[in-house]
Amino acid sequence: MPKDQRGVRDLLRRRMLLVHQRTLHHLSLQSLIVRHTGQQFSANQIKGLEQDYLNELLPEPICVGGQVTLQAMRWFEQSVKLLEHEVEKRLQIRQDYSLLTSIPGVGKILGATIALETGEIYPSSLKMLVRWLQSLTPIT
Secondary structure (H helix, E strand, O other), rough: HHHHHHHHHHHHHHHHHHHHHHHHHHHHHHHHHHHOOOOOOHHHHOOOOHHHHHHHHOOOOHHHHHHHHHHHHHHHHHHHHHHHHHHHHEEEEEEEEHHOOOOOOOOHHHHHHHHHHHOOOOOHHHHHHHHHHHHHHHOO
């Protein structure tokens, strides 16, 4: 791997860690709400929660824990977007990256992660991999 792309790979690894932490906070908030209200919220409902509604929903002092968790979730989301922006600015497009992103469901960030974690993939083996992955991907 070219030395200048190692930093991009490290940004993608940091992003993966932050996505994991964001998910943990998301699930924690979802669980907190179910435990204290009995209400089940979808992932999109959790993402769209407002601080004021959370205060009404959860009893004192539990609502403070919910607020902190919601703030952490939002911070992780902003940080992930910042890292993705930096990756897109610094990423050097290679043939294997372009082929990877042609697979349904593999976008810029996942394609970059696969390309930088695996190193150079030879075109013939990459084309076989792409065909195999496309055969597994349901097209809707």
